[in-house]
Amino acid sequence: MLKIGVVGASGYSGVELTRLTLSHPRLELRLATSNSYAGQQLSEIYPQFSGLDLKLVNNDLNQLAEHCQLVFLCLPHGRSMAFAQALRDRDIPVIDLSADFRLPDREIYRQYYEVEHTSPALLSSAIYGLPELHRERIRSASLIANPGCYATGALLGLLPLFKSGLPIEDVIVDAKSGISGAGRKPAIDTSFVEAASSMTAYKVASHRHQPEIYSQLRAISQKDFLFTFTPHLAPMKRGILSTIYVKLSSSELKRDFYQLYSDFYREEPFVRLLPPDVMPRTRSVAGTNFCQINLALDKKARRLIIVTVLDNLIKGAAGQAIENLNLTRGWDETLGLTNLAPLA
Ligand SMILES: NC(=O)c1ccc[n+]([C@@H]2O[C@H](COP(=O)([O-])OP(=O)(O)OC[C@H]3O[C@@H](n4cnc5c(N)ncnc54)[C@H](OP(=O)(O)O)[C@@H]3O)[C@@H](O)[C@H]2O)c1
Numbered sequence: 533m534l535k536i537g538v539v540g541a542s543g544y545s546g547v548e549l550t551r552l553t554l555s556h557p558r559l560e561l562r563l564a565t566s567n568s569y570a571g572q573q574l575s576e577i578y579p580q581f582s583g584l585d586l587k588l589v590n591n592d593l594n595q596l597a598e599h600c601q602l603v604f605l606c607l608p609h610g611r612s613m614a615f616a617q618a619l620r621d622r623d624i625p626v627i628d629l630s631a632d633f634r635l636p637d638r639e640i641y642r643q644y645y646e647v648e649h650t651s652p653a654l655l656s657s658a659i660y661g662l663p664e665l666h667r668e669r670i671r672s673a674s675l676i677a678n679p680g681c682y683a684t685g686a687l688l689g690l691l692p693l694f695k696s697g698l699p700i701e702d703v704i705v706d707a708k709s710g711i712s713g714a715g716r717k718p719a720i721d722t723s724f725v726e727a728a729s730s731m732t733a734y735k736v737a738s739h740r741h742q743p744e745i746y747s748q749l750r751a752i753s754q755k756d757f758l759f760t761f762t763p764h765l766a767p768m769k770r771g772i773l774s775t776i777y778v779k780l781s782s783s784e785l786k787r788d789f790y791q792l793y794s795d796f797y798r799e800e801p802f803v804r805l806l807p808p809d810v811m812p813r814t815r816s817v818a819g820t821n822f823c824q825i826n827l828a829l830d831k832k833a834r835r836l837i838i839v840t841v842l843d844n845l846i847k848g849a850a851g852q853a854i855e856n857l858n859l860t861r862g863w864d865e866t867l868g869l870t871n872l873a874p875l876a
Contacts, residue, residue: 681848
């Protein structure tokens with residue numbers, strides 16, 4: 533059994549990681565941390581864990597290094613990097629769910645996250661943990677930057693096109709997220725009265741996942757392209773639906789894009805291209821590590837329209853983190869992650 537630690541286990545992605553860890557056949561949860569709730573049972577915050585002895589402890593690096601063979605960091609950006617540095621200095625592998633190691637350029641990180649990166653050397657050794665893109669590099673990684681939730685949905689929708697070498701000049705990603713995407717910390721905008729029965733765009737033209745998505749796609753295409761990303765808050769607890777528009781030239785309209793996507797994802801364990809005309813819905817992937825996709829060609833507008841759905845807390849966070857861990861250990865990538873969504 534691999535002894536693992538979850539730092540930030542009181543938050544939404546941390547608690548989902550804790551839950552997934554408990555049903556994983558090869559993981560032993562040794563430490564679950566929280567500064568605010570240290571000393572309390574996890575079941576005092578989340579009654580789902582009632583009957584299990586899961587006492588939260590402080591974020592103590594020495595304890596983590598002594599008891600854990602791998603640590604998941606589920607902290608806000610700006611907080612993870614110091615932990616990652618200290619754990620890597622002690623040779624403990626780290627999977628970081630925050631954005632601290634996702635952007636290759638520390639200047640862009642500073643610009644979007646408004647904090648100075650304090651571990652630039654480590655930054656260059658981090659592997660971006662999207663298995664469908666970097667599976668081989670993830671296998672030998674000791675620091676994994678787990679992708680953002682919006683970024684996962686957008687990238688999975690666009691990878692087949694970018695990998696096909698199609699010249700792409702203009703992409704729009706319009707994405708809607710459930711409120712858990714904002715984390716557990718209370719805020720006016722995500723309170724029930726403000727968010728229920730209502731939708732709003734936010735961080736228009738300035739969201740932090742914009743450079744993350746762009747940098748991964750730009751590394752594939754090796755060419756600049758126009759890219760717009762608009763996130764919305766949707767009145768649901770979890771899930772992200774992304775509608776992606778890609779401008780095509782007239783000569784590309786004859787291509788069989790459905791076949792392209794079908795071939796690209798045929799062997800992928802967690803990406804499902806739905807039958808033609810069945811559009812993805814967030815409910816079908818809730819609580820699972822699956823991403824479902826479909827697409828349609830608007831010939832008049834010369835746009836390919838791709839729709840993806842995933843659970844922000846699972847394929848967009850904790851599930852993908854376990855998938856990455858499975859890869860680093862040489863285990864079956866799907867271990868502990870094959871459940872399907874309940875009906876409702
Ligand atoms: N929510 C999502 O859908 C999602 C998806 C992908 C990635 N992520 C990323 O995952 C990370 C955690 O997100 P979340 O949604 O789980 O957030 P959350 O629900 O707000 O939880 C944050 C966790 O970090 C701890 N924490 C907060 N401020 C801290 C500080 N100053 N120092 C040390 N610990 C601190 C909290 O612990 P205490 O109990 O000590 O306060 C809590 O356990 C973020 O970087 C987020 O961007 C989130």
